[in-house]
Amino acid sequence: MSLLSLYPDSVSSVELNQLYLKLELHRQVEKGDVLIYSNYIASVDGRISLFNEDCGEYEVPASIANKRDWRLYQELAAQSDVLITSARYFRQLDKGKAQDLLPVGMEPAYADLLNWRKTHGLKPQPDVVVISNSLDIPLSALVKLQGRKISVLTGCAALPGRVQRLEQAGINVTVFETETVSGKALKQWLIHAAYRSAYMIAGPKVHQTLISDRVLDRLFLTTHLTLLGQNCFHTVLSDSLDSPARLILLSLYLEQNESSGQFFAQYALQQE
Ligand SMILES: NC(=O)c1ccc[n+]([C@@H]2O[C@H](COP(=O)([O-])OP(=O)(O)OC[C@H]3O[C@@H](n4cnc5c(N)ncnc54)[C@H](OP(=O)(O)O)[C@@H]3O)[C@@H](O)[C@H]2O)c1
Structure with missing residues (x-):
């Protein structure tokens, strides 16, 4: 499947495969620093998940999830030392x-992505960091997730019994002094652990944690050309920010076929 490149270059045919892999996100920052990036698929009316009354859970809308976007999601993961996710996922x-x-x-x-990791000196699979208060x-x-190093980061109100239960299962638990995990503390923790690329795949709350402290470096956003409606939904961000976070467009591609289409955008977060 080929795409139309709209920005920064105008090119009529670009291959989707390797589109994000060639960014080499694992080597964008020097040793002693970490690049933190996130990725979402949303409808044109901004929904990243809808409430499913049948199962009582929020889910990525099946009508916008698709294999081409999933390929890019996997390419972004291939470049990561560590995935940042939420307890909700587990x-x-x-x-x-x-x-x-x-x-x-x-x-x-x-399989090509697993090989790519090998040739680029990355572990077979990224480590996993779980952010959770509960x-x-x-x-x-x-x-x-056998074989992956799993760490859990939590706030100071964590119940000691729950910390112990995880530690006994071989999980590395870090309890921060603040009530919830802050974006700055998370970044410092990642740097201390010598990670250089961290892929945030959780939802709007963890995203807000990173953006409010301006520690998110890149946002990859797929916009599916669909309007979904429905009142119970998530967008890419929850809660509030002290000030609006400005984005700089780094690249924009359009995939258009007979039935629908989607934009693949990459943004950098403007530093204040
Ligand atoms: N369309 C997409 O591309 C996309 C991508 C990602 C997610 N989603 C959807 O978005 C929805 C919400 O995802 P989610 O629940 O994983 O996301 P979330 O809203 O980011 O995370 C929720 C949980 O993460 C923990 N948490 C978040 N910030 C924290 C902080 N600063 N300190 C401590 N703990 C913190 C809490 O866990 P505890 O409750 O354990 O304390 C909280 O309940 C899901 O339906 C998911 O499918 C969609």
């Missing part, structure tokens, strides 16, 4: 309701 995984196992996917379609993380779900 709660859904435990109930069999998660969208998928964490990337990088083991399906034949992503520490309500089912151990049976964590077991599904």
Whole structure:
């Protein structure tokens, strides 16, 4: 599938495969620093998830999820030392309701990405950092990520019994002095752990944590050319910011076919 490049260059045919892989996000910053990036697919009316009354959960709308976007999601994961996710993902995984196992996917379609990691000196799979205040993380779900280093970051109100339960299962738990995990503390923790590329795949609350402290470097946003409506939904950001976060467009591609289309945009967060 080829795309139309709209920015920065105007090119009529660009291959989707390797579009994001060639960014080499794992080597964009010097040793001693970390590049933190996020990625969402949204409808034109801004929905990244809708409430599903049948299962009582918020889910990525099936009508906008698609394989081309998923390929780019996997390419972004391939370049990461570590994935940042939420406890909610593991709660859904435990109930069999998660969208998928964490990337990088083991399906034949992503074998090239696993090889790419090998040739670029990255671990077979990215490590995983879970952000959670409740520490309500089912151990049976964590077991599904066998072989990956898992760390949990939490605030000072964490229940000691829950910290202990995770530590006994071999999980590295860091309790911060603040009530919730702050973006700045998370970035420092990542740098201390010698990570250089961190891919945030959680939802609007973790995103807000990163953006309010201006520690997010890149936002990859796919906009599916669909209007969804519905009043119970998430957008890419929840809660409030002290001041608006300005974005700088780095690249924009359009995929257009008979049935629909989508924009693939990459933004940098403007530093204040
Ligand atoms: N369309 C897309 O591309 C896309 C991408 C990602 C997610 N989504 C959807 O978005 C929805 C929400 O996702 P989500 O629940 O993972 O996202 P979230 O709103 O970012 O995370 C929620 C949980 O993360 C923990 N958390 C967040 N910020 C924290 C902080 N500063 N300190 C401590 N803990 C913190 C809390 O866990 P505890 O409750 O354990 O304390 C909180 O309940 C889901 O339906 C998901 O499918 C869509």
